[in-house]
Amino acid sequence: MNDTFKHGEHLTTDLIWDGNGVNPHASLTVFRHFDSATVTKGLVGTQPKTAWVIDYSLLERIHYLLVAGFDVYGNFGHQLITRMYMDFLRMEGESNFLSLLPADVRRQELADWYQGANQHLSDFLQGDINAFDQPTGVKYTTAxxxxxxxxxxxxxLAPVTPHRYDFREAPLSAQAITALSEIDRLHGQRATLLPELTFIMVEPTNKTLEPQLFTLARNSAHKNISSLFDEESNRVFANDDVTLVRGLLGSYPGAFWRVKESELPLLAIQAKHLESEKDYRALLDKFGVRRTEPNFWAFSDELNAINQHDQPIEAGLLDYNRIENR
Structure with missing residues (x-):
């Protein structure tokens, strides 16, 4: 790469595939949950902490590692080796992205992504994987x-970015969208109190419209994600935040909320004042649909029917094993 991009020649955003103007797979967003992940087309949510740039070689290796060559029923050794090799592929994609940044910023950004990493990994990150030292060809105008x-x-990528997950495009009132925007800005302790995934059903004031589905995903902040064990020690709870999307995202809901459109401002206020487990239980008492409630399965059937109608190709059965008892 040092020879190919000598003096920053060709090392610009022109390298990034634009989907030929029609392909929505030109950009992807990965929502990493505790032991699963959801990949969506387009750039969903606010700007992420980390980003990858994937070339064909890297894409091919990821495919063979996680799809073609992955054994779902494999033993612990197979899964451990898969995880370890994927760490290297992830770091390669991250390094590709960092190469587009100014040379004096790359190490600083990488250090922020791998805070508190063990010494062996730190030495590796400072060594072979980041031996590229050519300047970027991108001209920056900000700090x-x-x-x-x-x-x-x-x-x-805007011309090929789908807007399926944009909650602002839901057929709800301006007041309701404002309330949803306030929920989308939850962070810190308020976000930490929430499950990884909360599915929300909003009943529109306009009765001719079907209920609208949303997902509130908690983004769990970490110093780094390089460790297989003791994830809690790498958590940075103060930096937790959320991403609100239209539709159902993920397969493992942790909670369900059902709210009338007219009640969304009240929900937003209550969510913004979450300070304790007691506050969260009070929110569930008013808006939650616990699995102990008599109408839970009727609600579940309705939610799945709407999802099947809205997304007939992608919709599938949801896994309720991780619904929280709170």
Missing amino acids: DPKRELLDRLKTK
Whole structure:
């Protein structure tokens, strides 16, 4: 790579595939849950902490590792080796992204992504995987090159970015969308109190419309994700936040909320004042649909029917094993 991009030649955003103007797979967003993940087309939510740039070689290796060559029923050794090799592939994708940033920012950004990593990993990150030392060909005009780069990529990919998950496009009132926007800005302790995935059903004031489905995903902040064990020690709870999307995202809901459109401002206020487990239980008492409730399965049937109607190809059975008892 040092020879190919010598002096930053060709190392610009022109390298990024634009989907030929029609392919929505040009950008993907990965929502990493505790032991599963959801991949969506497009750039969903606010700017992420980390990003990858994947070339064909890397895409092919990821495919053979996680799809073609992965044994769902494999033993612990197989799964451990898969996870370890995927760590290297992830770091390669991250390094590709970092190469588009100014040279003096790359190490600083990488250090932020791998805070508290063990010494062996730190030595590796500072060594072979980041031996690329050519300057970027991207011209930056702000003091925050990472944000500027992500903004440029978002603009470039806008023509092929689907808007399926944009909650602002739901057929609800402006007041309701404002309330949803406030929920989308939850962070810190308020976000930490929430399950990883909360499915929300909103009953529109306009009775001619079917209930609208949303997912509130908790983004769990970490110092790094390089460790297989003791994840709690790498958590940075103060930096937790959420992403609200239209439709159902993920297969393992932790909670269900059912709310009338007119009650969304009240839900937003109550969510913004979450400070304790007691506060969260009070919110569930008013808006939650616990699995102990008599109408739970009727609610479940309705939610799944709406999802099947809205997304007939992608919709599938949900796994309720992780619904929380709170």
